[in-house]
Amino acid sequence: MKKTVTALTLALGMLIPFTTFAKNNVVVVATGGTIAGAGASSTNSATYTAAKVPVDALLNAVPQIQNLANVTGVQAMQVASESITDxxxxxxxxxxxxxxxKPDVNGVVITHGTDTLEETAFFLNLVVHSDKPIVVVGSMRPGTALSADGPLNLYSAVALAADDSAKGKGTFVLMNDDIFSARDVTKAINIHTNAFASQWGALGSLIEGKTYWFRNTSKRHNKNSEFNIENIQGDSLPLVQIVYGSGNMLPDAYTAYAKAGAKAIIHAGTGNGSVANYIVPTLNQLQQQGVQIIRSSRVPQGFVLRNAEQPDDKYGWVVAHDLNPQKAKLLAALALTKTKDAKEIQRIFWDY
Incomplete structure (x- = not known):
C-alpha cells in the first residue's frame, strides 16, 4: 500500500498528523471460463456451463476485493478457454x-478458463512489455457450486496484482493460494481445486490477502523479452502443430500438418522426447523442406536433453528444454515471427 499524508489537524495548540492509505488500481479483464460458469444446482461442481457470468457479477460477488484495491472490470470476451484461438x-x-x-493502472487480473489458462499466461509473459503485475486466475468449480473456489481465487489474485512487491517478477498464475510463474505452471488435475502445479515449485503463496515469496524465475519475461505484442500484426501466428508420441505411430499426422501449412511441428515424444526410428526419415524430410522439428516430451516433469536419444545437431532439430508441448507450440510460433534458423530458435528455447 502507498502511504500519503493527507492533512494536518491543529488540536489543542498541537500539530497532529494523520494519514490515509492510497489503494492501487487494478483492472479485472474477464474472458469466461469456469470462474464465470454456472451449474444446474449447488451440488454440480464438475458439470456446468462455462462462460455465463459477466464481469460485473463476478466482482459484485466478492465485495471484499474493494478493500484491497480500486477494482474495475472489463469484459474482453466470454468463451470457454478450449475455444480460444490466436x-x-x-x-x-x-x-x-x-x-x-496507463499510468493510473497498477496491475491487471485476467479471469480465464483453466483448460488453456497456462498457455494464455505464458503468452502474456512473452509479449507484454511491462513490469506491472499480470495475474491470470481461474477456478475449478463454478460460482454456483458448494465450496466454490473462484471467489477466494479472485480475491487473492487482486491482492497479488495490487501488491507492489509483485512488480518485475513476470506474469503469474494464482490458484488455490499458490503463486506460480506463468512459464512453468501447468494444469495437472482436471477435477480438484489443487489443479495447477510446477515441477520447479511455486514462486510463493498468498494467504488472507498477504503475499509470501520464496523464489524468482530466472528466464526472460515481459520487459526483458525480445517479443512485443506491439510488433505483431494481424490476428494469427505462424502455424505450429503438435503430434503426440506413442508406440506404433504413423507418419501421416506429420505430413498432413506440413501440407496444411505448419511451419513447425512439436513432437511430444516419449521419455526424453524420443522419436521412433521409423519416424525419423519423415521428420528429416520435413526439416529439409523448411518445417522446424522441435522435440518436446509427453512426460510432465524433467526436460529434453539436446543430442540425447537423437543427434539434434546433425538433423538440425530443436529441443524444447523443459517446456511442455503446448507451451513449446506458443514459443515456436513467436520465434518464427523473427527467424527460420534452427540454431536461433534453439537459442530462444534456452532463453525462455
Missing amino acids: KELLSLARQVNDLLK
Whole structure:
C-alpha cells in the first residue's frame, strides 16, 4: 500500500498528523471460463456451463476485493478457454498491454478458463512489455457450486496484482493460494481445486490477502523479452502443430500438418522426447523442406536433453528444454515471427 499524508489537524495548540492509505488500481479483464460458469444446482461442481457470468457479477460477488484495491472490470470476451484461438489470444494481449500502459493502472487480473489458462499466461509473459503485475486466475468449480473456489481465487489474485512487491517478477498464475510463474505452471488435475502445479515449485503463496515469496524465475519475461505484442500484426501466428508420441505411430499426422501449412511441428515424444526410428526419415524430410522439428516430451516433469536419444545437431532439430508441448507450440510460433534458423530458435528455447 502507498502511504500519503493527507492533512494536518491543529488540536489543542498541537500539530497532529494523520494519514490515509492510497489503494492501487487494478483492472479485472474477464474472458469466461469456469470462474464465470454456472451449474444446474449447488451440488454440480464438475458439470456446468462455462462462460455465463459477466464481469460485473463476478466482482459484485466478492465485495471484499474493494478493500484491497480500486477494482474495475472489463469484459474482453466470454468463451470457454478450449475455444480460444490466436485471434482471441492476440486481442487479449493487446488489451492487457494497453491497460498497463496507463499510468493510473497498477496491475491487471485476467479471469480465464483453466483448460488453456497456462498457455494464455505464458503468452502474456512473452509479449507484454511491462513490469506491472499480470495475474491470470481461474477456478475449478463454478460460482454456483458448494465450496466454490473462484471467489477466494479472485480475491487473492487482486491482492497479488495490487501488491507492489509483485512488480518485475513476470506474469503469474494464482490458484488455490499458490503463486506460480506463468512459464512453468501447468494444469495437472482436471477435477480438484489443487489443479495447477510446477515441477520447479511455486514462486510463493498468498494467504488472507498477504503475499509470501520464496523464489524468482530466472528466464526472460515481459520487459526483458525480445517479443512485443506491439510488433505483431494481424490476428494469427505462424502455424505450429503438435503430434503426440506413442508406440506404433504413423507418419501421416506429420505430413498432413506440413501440407496444411505448419511451419513447425512439436513432437511430444516419449521419455526424453524420443522419436521412433521409423519416424525419423519423415521428420528429416520435413526439416529439409523448411518445417522446424522441435522435440518436446509427453512426460510432465524433467526436460529434453539436446543430442540425447537423437543427434539434434546433425538433423538440425530443436529441443524444447523443459517446456511442455503446448507451451513449446506458443514459443515456436513467436520465434518464427523473427527467424527460420534452427540454431536461433534453439537459442530462444534456452532463453525462455
